[in-house]
Amino acid sequence: MSQQSHDGRSRILLAGTPAFHRDMRWIQLARQGLVFVPVAKRDCTLITGRTADVQAIVYQAGARAADTLAFLKAMAARQSDLCIILVGRNQKPDTVAQFLRNGAFDYVNWPCSLSRLTDSLTSGLTNRQIFLEVRNLSGDLATANQSLAHERDTLKQFNQRLAGLNQLTQALARSLQPEDVVQALFTGVPALIGADLIGLVRTNPEHVWTWSKDGNQEREQALNAQLLGRLGRAPQRVTAGATTLRLVGSHPMPSIRSDDALLALPQPDAHAMHDIPLAIGPHAIGVLHVQRAGSQPFTEDEQQLLATIGTSLSLTLRNADAHQDLHDMALRDPLTGVFNRRALDEPLMRELKAGLRYGAPACLAILDLDYFKTVNDRLGHTAGDLVLRELASLMTDTVRDVDMVGRYGGEEFAIILPHTSIEQAQPLAERLRNLIETHAFDVEDGTVRLTASIGIAEVCNPAIASVEDWVNAADTALYHAKAQGRNRVVVHAPVPLAPVQAATLCVAA
CATH class of the missing domain: 3.30.450.40 (GAF domain)
Known part of the structure; x- marks a missing residue:
C-alpha cells in the first residue's frame, strides 16, 4: 500500500488523550502490522501537514459534536486524502450522519471489540488506496492531454x-x-x-x-x-x-x-x-x-x-x-425491540387524519399485564425483563404485518390496527388476551403465568378529535378492564363491557 512507513507497515495517527493512547486494543492491532503514532488532538492537524507517510487518523471524538465537525472541516480545507475514523461515545443518528457527510469514513462507538476496529481500519485503508489510484489516474490523463x-x-x-x-x-x-x-x-x-x-x-x-x-x-x-x-x-x-x-x-x-x-x-x-x-x-x-x-x-x-x-x-x-x-x-425500545412511544406518534396521527377526513376505520389497543409488579418483587427485574421480551414477541407474532406494536412504558403496550373496525379488533384482542393467559413465560427459575387487560378505542368516534383523545379513550377502556377484575378486553363506550373474570398469577418451579 502506498505511503507506508519505512518498514512497510501502515502508519496511523492516534489522536486523543493519554488514556486513549494506552488502550490495549492499539497494542493488539500493532501486532497485525499497523504503526500507531500517538498525538494530542490539538496537534493533529499540524502533524498531518508535515508527515508524508501517514495514511489514516483515528480521532477520539469528544462530547461536543461541534469540535469534531471543526476538525473534519479543517482537514477538508487542507484537501487531505487521509482516512479519518472517529471513535467516541454513542451519538445521535443525525450527528453521526453529519460526521459522515463532512468527511469521516466511519464512526465507531467506544468502547468496541477488536474485530470492529480491525474491520473499520482495513476497509478505510483499502478504500483510501482506491481513491488515490483514481486521483493518480486523473493526473495521468491531464499529462496525456498536454503531450x-x-x-x-x-x-x-x-x-x-x-x-x-x-x-x-x-x-x-x-x-x-x-x-x-x-x-x-x-x-x-x-x-x-x-x-x-x-x-x-x-x-x-x-x-x-x-x-x-x-x-x-x-x-x-x-x-x-x-x-x-x-x-x-x-x-x-x-x-x-x-x-x-x-x-x-x-x-x-x-x-x-x-x-x-x-x-x-x-x-x-x-x-x-x-x-x-x-x-x-x-x-x-x-x-x-x-x-x-x-x-x-x-x-x-x-x-x-x-x-x-x-x-x-x-x-x-x-x-x-x-x-x-x-x-x-x-425508534425502538431497547429491551423488547418493538417500537417505542415516540415512534407511535406518526402512525397514530396518520390514522387519525384518515379517520377524520375519509372515515377510514382504525383501532388503538392498549394492553397492560395484570399484577406484573408481583413478578418483579418475587422473582426480580431480570425475570420481569424476560417476561416483557417474550410478551413483545408473542404480540408481534399474533398481529398482522400492517399493525404496529409499541411499548408505552413499564408493562404497558400499544397496538395500532389500521383499516380495522371495532368488530374486527375485539376478536383479535380476545385472542391475544387468551394467548397470554395460557402462555408459560420462561424465566431462569421456571415459568410465569400472567393475564392481561386490554382497552380498545376506535378512531371514528365523535368524542375523538386528537391523538390525545384517542389514547385517552383506549386508556379509559383499559382502566375499566382493570376495575372490572382484570384479564378482559373492554371496548370504549358505547360498546357493552365484558363480564367479570378473575385474574391469575402463578410461578412454576
Missing part, C-alpha cells in the same frame, strides 16, 4: 466523464436513503456512458432494482430474472404500470457460502454488458449490471469508470445502512 494533441478530443470526452463522475459521486454521498441512492445512480450512469439497461442487486438487505431507457418491462423482467438466478432465486414479476424506477424484489435471498461468491460472478459474453461487483473491504454486498443496446463494447476507460462508481456506490450503501440502523435504534 498528445491528436487525442485531445478523447481526453476532453473523458474529462467530461470525470466531471460527471464527480457529480454522481457527490449525489451518491448526499443520499442516505436506499431509494435516493438508486435514483441518483439511475440518473447519473446513463448520462456518463450511455447505458440503456441497468440492474442493481443487493444481498443485505435483499433488493433488486432495474431501469431501462425506454421503460421496457420485458427487458427489465429478463434482467431481474438473470440477477436473481445467479443468486439461486426465482425471478419476480414486474408490476404493470410501474415507473422507470422500480423496486422489483424485496424478499429474503439465499445465503451465500462465502463473501467471494458475488465477486466471482461470470462476466457476460457480450462486450456491451458489464458487471461491477460491489464490496466493502472483503465483504461482497451486491452487483451492478450495466448494458448498452447493440454491440458497442465498453472501453477500458469506461470499465475503470464503472469500477470507480462501484466503489462509491458500495460506500454510499454502507453509509445508508448505517444511517438507517441508527434511525431504527432511535
